[in-house]
Amino acid sequence: MNKAKWMKWLLPVAVLGIGAAGMASINATAGKTEESEPVDTRPSVRVMAATSITHQVTxxxxxxxxxLEKTMLAAQVAGEIVSWNPKFVAGGLFKQGELLFTIEQDTYQAALLQAQANLSQAKAALIEEEALAQVAKREAERLSDRKVSDLYLRKPQVLSAKANVQSATAALRLAERDLANCEVRAPYDALVISRDLGVGQFVHAGDTIAELSSxxxxxxxxxxxxxxxxxxxxxxxxxxxxxxxxxxxxxxxxxxxxxxxxxxxxxxxxxxxxxxxxxxxxxxxxxxxxxxxxxxxxxxxxKQLAGVFEVPQDLVSNRILWVVDDEMKLQPRNVNVLREEGSMFLIDQGLNENDSLVMTPPEYPQTGMEVKIIDSDTEVAQR
Known part of the structure; x- marks a missing residue:
């Protein structure tokens, strides 16, 4: 009975002792906290020195x-197609002057022979008239001037003979051209876009045969x-x-x-x-x-741009970017974005050489906000 009474009094005393010990421990801890160094609450930022460059714009x-050139190829003479180059199909490639196709030549060879014969006859007639004119000139030397006329001297006949030679020469050139045009060749290094002909087909002068591209x-x-x-x-x-x-x-x-x-x-x-x-x-x-x-x-x-600053686009918001001044405080800079290239802005106004450009701005930057600068190894830089 005495033992139970003794325990009844001992338990409250033990509780009071434990409480006093806890209070003493709390007071000791608070004292140590007060004595520790204050916590640096400034936000950390990384900076880069602004450096102007000369930028080549691309x-x-x-x-x-x-x-560069397209040609609707047309026949220049009429006739039957007798052959064409196997490469003369859509997609074929030709060098300048390479044969594309051939038109039947018999008619034009005959026309050339006829033109050559006509020229020979005209030249013979001219020789004859010039000889007769020489005879008339010698005879006229024995006559008085009043009895000698241009007709007597055969001047009109000589002029007519010369004109016939010139006409025959022109006809010969046309015959030669027509015969040459029976062989149609590439006017330049060409790609065949389309072709509309076949062996045995008859074409007329001016008919479109193919489309070529240079x-x-x-x-x-x-x-x-x-x-x-x-x-x-x-x-x-x-x-x-x-x-x-x-x-x-x-x-x-x-x-x-x-x-x-x-x-x-x-x-x-x-x-x-x-x-x-x-x-x-x-x-x-x-x-x-x-x-x-x-x-x-x-x-x-x-153009080349001299004295511009190359800045990542995500650092510029509403034409404002942030720098750290000499007092380790944030300052906004209004900048002019001259050009955008990829993920970068080219800035020509608002930044100065060696400005401390903030590369990792705080979430809510404010003018005059004190910051601490960290380097790439996340250690505080000594400023």
Missing amino acids: ITSFGEVEP IETAEVVFPIPGFDSAFVPLDAEGIAATVTTQGRRKISREATIARDLGIVDNATRMSHLVVRINDPYSLNSEKPPLKFGSYVSVSFAG
Whole structure:
């Protein structure tokens, strides 16, 4: 009974002792916290020194490869088709002067022989008239001047004979031309687009036989958007360009800007330039052919921009980016974005050389916000 009474009094005393010990421990911990160094709550940022550069603008646009020349080939003489080159089919390639097809020549060979004979007769008649004129001149020397006329001296006859020679010569040239036109040859290095003839077919002069496209030179007409037009050199003619096909198999060829079309499109408000590519089908080289109709990109060097700053686009918001001043505080800078290239902005106003450009701004940056600068190893930089 005494033992139970003793336990009844001991338990409250033990609880009070434990509580006092806990309070002492809390007070000791609070004292140590107060004595520790204060926590740095400034946001951490990374910076980069702003450095101006001279930037070469590259302008890129797109267009379609087209032939410089197209020809609707027509027969110049009438006759029956007697043969044609096996390559003279759609897709065939020909060098300049290569035979395409032949028209029956018998009629034109006979016409040539007849023209040659007529010329020979005209020349003989002229010789005869000139001889008679010489005889008349000698006889006239014994007569008085009043009895001698141009007709007596056979001057009209000689002039007529000379005219006949000239007429026969012209007819001979036409006969030679007609005979030559029986063999139709490629007017230039050509690609056959279409053909409409066959052996035994009769054609008339002027009948369209085929459509050819020149493969000596190709052109690409491409637009210049308004945001690029300010960076195109004033005299762009002759500037080297690179033409590259789109798709899995890329083909690049050298080109040259040939001209400006000289107008602004009413619908798009864009101007257009033209580049030329020599030997697009590689008839004279081992390069891969650049086919007509290919959709290509065209790239060439525009103007050089001096004293600009290249800045990632995600650092600029509403034309404002942030820098750290000498007092380690954030300051906004209003900048002028001169040009966008890929993921970068080119800035020509608002930044100064060696400004500390904030690369990792705080989530909610404020003017005058104190920050600490960290390097690439996430250690605080000594400032």
